[in-house]
Amino acid sequence: MVVNFLLGVVKLIGGIVGNSFALIADSVNSIGDVITTVIVLFALRVAQMPPDEEHPYGHTRAEAIAASNVALLVIVSALFVAWEAVQRIGVGHAIPATWTLWIAGSNVLIKEALYQYKVRIGRRTNSAAIIANAWDHRSDALCSLAVLIGLGAIRFGGPSLMWADEAASLVVAAAIVWSATQLFRASASELMDVQANPDLVQQIHQQSLTVPGVKDVETLWVRKSGLEYFADIHIEVDPQMSVAEGHQIGHHVKDHLLEQFATLRDVLVHLEPHGHAQLHKQQAASAAQHDSAK
Known part of the structure; x- marks a missing residue:
């Protein structure tokens, strides 16, 4: 200056x-x-x-x-x-x-x-x-x-x-x-909350999968705010486990990501039953084919 x-x-x-x-x-x-x-x-x-x-x-x-x-x-x-x-x-x-x-x-x-x-x-x-x-x-x-x-x-x-x-x-x-x-x-x-750099998003995705109990990552949104980032992640877990067990895995994912990425300010974790996303896609595709046939 x-x-x-x-x-x-x-x-x-x-x-x-x-x-x-x-x-x-x-x-x-x-x-x-x-x-x-x-x-x-x-x-x-x-x-x-x-x-x-x-x-x-x-x-x-x-x-x-x-x-x-x-x-x-x-x-x-x-x-x-x-x-x-x-x-x-x-x-x-x-x-x-x-x-x-x-x-x-x-x-x-x-x-x-x-x-x-x-x-x-x-x-x-x-x-x-x-x-x-x-x-x-x-x-x-x-x-x-x-x-x-x-x-x-x-x-x-x-x-x-x-x-x-x-x-x-x-x-x-x-x-x-x-x-x-x-x-x-x-x-x-x-x-405008644009998605973060693809490399950072991919790294967060890969680190999330290393947490025991995480079957897959359905959705991952990462936005930059100032010098830091906020992440919203939907992880898939065993649909047969209890709410308490799923809640514990969610906390482990958040703690792990905050530890691995110093620029992450906060992580919001949402749980999905494993296989639900694929089933939903199949149902949507079937409904589309049915509508097309009509």
């Missing part, structure tokens, strides 16, 4: 003094990152709050809510920058100073370093907000590269390539909109 703030201030001053709207556009990007980081930090703190009477499932969705709102804010700011760049095309202005190239070039290296650092943390903690924030750094690095190319074209091409500054600004705006749209899609998908 501190690095982004300093970069934003330096690029803003450099863009104003050095006559580069592309640097000003890039400064808006960095200052927007500061706001994004503040919101993500607050959301992560809220997400870690324990469940209460009003929120029995916890507060983990705060991360996805924050991410989606941040994405919309970033998109609006990018569209504003793009509009300003379009307005400036064809309008004469001074050639940007040579030292603005150094600001743009340094920003490329710093942003790429931030991306490498943050994406490792995001993958380790499985945080969608942090990974999205990391990719925002990568897009910023590419934006700065576009600014560097645009400024270089003006410096070496002269007034005839003055439009390159605004063109670089439009590239920056397009990259911001693209990354923000990806962030919004990911966060909105999480709010």
Whole structure:
């Protein structure tokens, strides 16, 4: 956050003094990152709050809510920058100073370093907000590269390539909109309770079958909420066993899964008599054939 703030201030001053709207556009990007980081930090703190009477499932969705709102804010700011760049095309202005190239070039290296650092943390903690924030750094690095190319074209091409500054600004705006749209899609998908990664679902399925007494897994739903997951699983057990015995197996499945998967917040286990699902499918198929014959 501190690095982004300093970069934003330096690029803003450099863009104003050095006559580069592309640097000003890039400064808006960095200052927007500061706001994004503040919101993500607050959301992560809220997400870690324990469940209460009003929120029995916890507060983990705060991360996805924050991410989606941040994405919309970033998109609006990018569209504003793009509009300003379009307005400036064809309008004469001074050639940007040579030292603005150094600001743009340094920003490329710093942003790429931030991306490498943050994406490792995001993958380790499985945080969608942090990974999205990391990719925002990568897009910023590419934006700065576009600014560097645009400024270089003006410096070496002269007034005839003055439009390159605004063109670089439009590239920056397009990259911001693209990354923000990806962030919004990911966060909105999480709010819609999309099924978790197939690999994780398969691992949970396999671990459930290792619990003694579990004959099969009929249904398994796993949804991501913040940094954690909630699982709903229907296991098949011997239809002749007592309710107490089936209840005990259900507890063993829940305890085993929570022990094996640190990211699981809770597991809801439902019992089904073994063979019931297959019988139900056969009855449904027979009914369908009967209706078709009619």
